[in-house]
Each structure stands twice: as structure tokens, then as C-alpha cells.
Amino acid sequence: MIRVAELVWWWAAAVGVWLLTLSSVNGQDLVVAAACGLPAAVAARSGRRAVGGCWRPRPGWIRWAVTLPPSILADTARVFRTALRHARDERPPGRVREVALPHDAPQPVAAARRALATLALSSTPGAYVVDDDPGGHRLVVHSLSESTSPTEKAITR
Template identity: 40%
Template sequence: MRVTSEVLVWWLGLTGLWLLTLVTPSLPETVAAAVVALPCAFAARAARRAVGEVWRPRARWFRWLLRVPGNAVRESGQALVKLVRHPRAGRFATVDLPDEPEAVHHARVAAAAAVVGSTPGTMVVATPPDDRELVVHRLLGDSRLLDEVRR
């Protein structure tokens, strides 16, 4: 049952991600998303197992996804203005994460990299294996989404 539930979560997430990229979803696009996401879900599970980590995500983290569309739109405009004015803009920063059990930490890092990387203002560059931190590249100043991820 554990394999089925993990693959189902990956499949739903990947299908949803595909659908979020569409301006006007249609039945053929929805079917294509569902079909293509299935082998990707199995590959995602295999990749997670190959790394040898156990993930224990928290349900409250799913609200991060709700912030992505608004942040992506807002940060896209800000990033465009910033890059026109300052082509070499951006800096690296280290962001501390909460001290939590190993399985929860690994899940937070994976979720944070996906969610934060979905917006143009900040990108996760590295996740040092023995540290409770993320190394990020910030094009813009503060990131509300990143602030929520580190709580």
C-alpha cells in the first residue's frame, strides 16, 4: 500500500503541475498530463529511494503551493524591472531551516526547492547535507514564500 500511496501523491502532484502551466486546459491536455505523469511518478519514487532518504512532509506545507501563482506573477514583473536596471543583479544567501527530525527536514528541503524554485525571485542552489540550511540565489530582496518555508 505504501508504494501505491507514494506513487499516487507523485502522480497527482505532477499532473497538477502540468495543468498549472496551461492557459486553458482541455480534455486532451488533461489526459496527456495524466498519462505522462504516471511513469514520472514511478521515476520520482525510484529517485527518492535511490537517495536513501525517508520523507515525512507536513500537511500544512501544501499551503505553500497556494502562494506560488501570486508570487510568480508579482516576482516576474519585479525581476524584469530589476534585470533591465541592473543586469548583474542577484546575490547568494544562506537560509537557516528549523531544527526538526531528519525525515521531516529532508521533506522540507525537497518541498522548499520545488516551491521556491517555481518563482523567479529566488532559486535554491544547494542543500548542504549535514546542515540545516539552504543556499539560495536571490534576484529580488525578500521572498515571502521563502520566509514561510523557513518557519
């Protein structure tokens, strides 16, 4: 049953990503997305098993999604300001810094936090995760901002 649930999860994720990339959706798009989603789901599950991946996300992490819209809006404005300023300035924009993550005891919980934090932080236009350090419980982030975003604050709590 767990195998089927995981395949359904990966299939839904693949179909969702496919449909999000379309400007409009019709019946043919749905059929193609559903058909292409199945081999993608099988490949994703096989890949996860090959690397021994196991995630145990916590339900409270869903609050990170609430912080994304304000972070995306602020970063969008920051990107445009930086682009205008960078045309006159010779210094490269942004900086690389470390984001310390809370220490989650079981490895599957820590792995899930790193993966989902990487997704959340990289979802904003002004930051992306360059590297992670599983042993040091930290992410290396390139950011246009000197301050901490609401999403980053939620992740590091």
C-alpha cells in the same frame, strides 16, 4: 497499500505537471497525460527508493503556499526593474546568500523541509536555490532582493 498510494501520488503529480504545461486541454490530452503519467510514477517511486528518500512533511507547511502569490507579484516587479536597471548598470544583479532552516529532529522531516523549501523559494521569479547543506540546515539562494520575502519568512519560522 502504501505502495499504491505513493504510485497514485506520483501519477497525479506527473499528470498535473503535464496538464499545466498545455495551453488548452481536450480529451486526447487527458488520455495521453494519464498514459504517460504511469511510467513517470513508477520511475519516480523507483528513484526515491534507490536514493533511500523518505519525507515527512508537516501539515503546517501548507501556509507557505499562502505566501507565494505576494512573493511572486513582488518578485515579478523586481525582475522587470532589475532588467531595466541592468541595461544601464555594469554590476551583475542579485546576490547569493544563505537561508537558515529550523532544525527538524527526525531526518525525514528535515529532508522534507529542504525539498519543499527549495520548491517554494524557487517558485518565485526573483530567487532560486543554488545548493543545500543538509548538515548545516541551510539553503544557498540567489536572490534579486536584499530583503526577505514573505515566503522565506514563513519557511524559516
